[in-house]
Amino acid sequence: MKSYDVAVIGSGPGGYVAAIRCAQLGMKTAIIEKYSTLGGTCLNVGCIPSKALLSSSHHYEEATKHFEEHGIEIPGDIKVNLEKMIGRKQAVVDQTTGGIDFLMKKNKIDVFEGLGSFVDATHIKIEGKDAQEIEAKKIIIATGSKPSTLPFITLDKERVITSTEALKLKEIPKHLIIIGGGVIGLELGQVYRRLGAEVTVIEYMDRILPTMDAGLSKELNKVFKKAKCKMMLSHKVQSVERKGDEVIVKAENKKGEVVEFKGDYCLVSVGRKPYTAGLNAEAAGVKLNDRGQVEVNEHLQTNVSNIYAIGDVIKGAMLAHKAEEEGVFVAETMAGQKPHIDYNLIPGVVYTWPEVAAVGKTEEELKADNVEYKVGQFPFRALGRARASGDIDGFVKILADKKTDEVLGVHMIGARCADLIAEAVTAMEFRASAEDISRMSHAHPTFAEAVKEAALAATDDRALHV
Known part of the structure; x- marks a missing residue:
């Protein structure tokens, strides 16, 4: 042995x-x-x-x-x-x-x-x-x-699928119904929407990415709607039935009405x-x-x-x-x-485009903990680099302690945010203040300037380019 x-x-x-x-x-x-x-x-x-x-x-x-x-x-x-x-x-x-x-x-x-x-x-x-x-x-x-499922759903892995099967489909769906507006569902939904599929996202909560900062959820929801994805929020799925090559999903909306959706594939993305x-x-x-x-x-x-x-x-x-x-x-x-x-400083990222990234506390968490905080936010559309590349959706938001100015959370949606979030993690590991970040030189023109500008905005509303 x-x-x-x-x-x-x-x-x-x-x-x-x-x-x-x-x-x-x-x-x-x-x-x-x-x-x-x-x-x-x-x-x-x-x-x-x-x-x-x-x-x-x-x-x-x-x-x-x-x-x-x-x-x-x-x-x-x-x-x-x-x-x-x-x-x-x-x-x-x-x-x-x-x-x-x-x-x-x-x-x-x-x-x-x-x-x-x-x-x-x-x-x-x-x-x-x-x-x-x-x-x-x-x-x-x-x-x-x-992958998790719901107790009443039968995953046949052909038409009613998990993320595993969604990564190796033999055809582009005509209409992909996605149950769950979390990271995996949104990423794969964007893949197939870009390739020509009609996409419907059904989410039980009143917003997508329900564990992230509400501002990020709202902004990404706009992006998906602009791409003509149907975003069905506050809908509780009741049944998923396959009939041949068709999948029928029934869900109850917040008015108590049962709504029916028909597609050729249904991706069940309700967590793991x-x-x-x-x-x-x-x-x-x-x-x-x-x-x-x-x-x-x-x-x-x-x-x-x-x-x-x-x-x-x-x-x-x-x-x-x-x-x-x-x-x-x-x-x-x-x-x-x-x-x-430090589990508070492990970042979360959604690799849609624009990308979504966050580290630290959300506004909702700070409010629940009765922490006094200030907000600095800067839109990507105000960046020269963003306009040059055409990636103007999104913003960077910095939350800092009202008294000490220590950065408590950074939330961003925009181009290259999956990489930009590392700057926030580094700063927070060293207990940086918003002013510390605002006084660091950021190369111009870059997407990273949005982080500096958001820090300036959190420091006595000193953002320079808005």
Whole structure:
């Protein structure tokens, strides 16, 4: 029987990063993955493939709608080759997952392909290609999450689909009905709207992106409506029925009326749930809570002292970069170091266009906590760089403490916000004030100037370009 200092169950961003950091710290490390490729949901059927399709569909939209205004004329019709687009997406995925294989070899991490399940607190049975039993002094559970559904919906994975199937469709839907106005539904909705599908988004809450700042939700809703997406807010789905190639969705609006929607595909995008099927956690004595999450303490340690858990399988935001931070945290904790994670400063991003990004507290949270704050906001349309590229939708909003001027939250929607949010995270890690940001030189012309201007606006309303 092979013995290890650490075994990691699951090879998503949390798991593979944890394994690398453990190996860097001198631990003999194994990683167990039930699928034939490493990288988990994020690299295989999540973050990476969805961004590839978002990028391809964005190029198509630019070519069909905006090239002419830039003086670029393309003779003949511009057509979508969906098969080729999906093929490129898969090539990106293959290259990325192959990179994880390389990192495992480089760091001398043993990889086992198969379903890992507990025999007891220090032994794992692997069923699959590399069937065997291994022993590990410490174990990290990093099994991630799977798409959720509603109890009355039957996912046939052909017409009534999850995000996994939406990433490899054989045709562009005529009418894609999306249940759920969260990140995944909006990103994939934008992909297929750009490619010509009619898109209807049905959301139970009174706004899309209900966990983000209300201003961001309102602005992105405008963008989707401008793209002629039907945004059905405050609608409670009652039934989803497939008849041949047609899907019929019935939902109740806030007046109590039942509204019917007919499409050829229905994407169920109502969140994700922790994945522990087959883990046999009870054999090791590991406790799960009533939501199916693995219970952990502040050190991400389960009730069994040598077993830890990270990522989507525990509480908190289901984000790849949150899982990565936790993977490093656990590895360094095991090595006797004293790492830390500030969960308030883990950014959230929506990769639509314009992009949406946020870190820290929302206005709603500050009001609920009775915190006195001030607001500085700056529109992208006032930026020279935004006008030059034609990306004028959106704004940057900075929330700062009314007395101390410390930045408490940054919320932005606009071009390149997925990258711009890192500036806000850096500033907040160092407890920056709005004035600190306002006095930093930002290159001109750039989108980043919107952050400086928003900081100026929060500092005695000193924005220069509005």
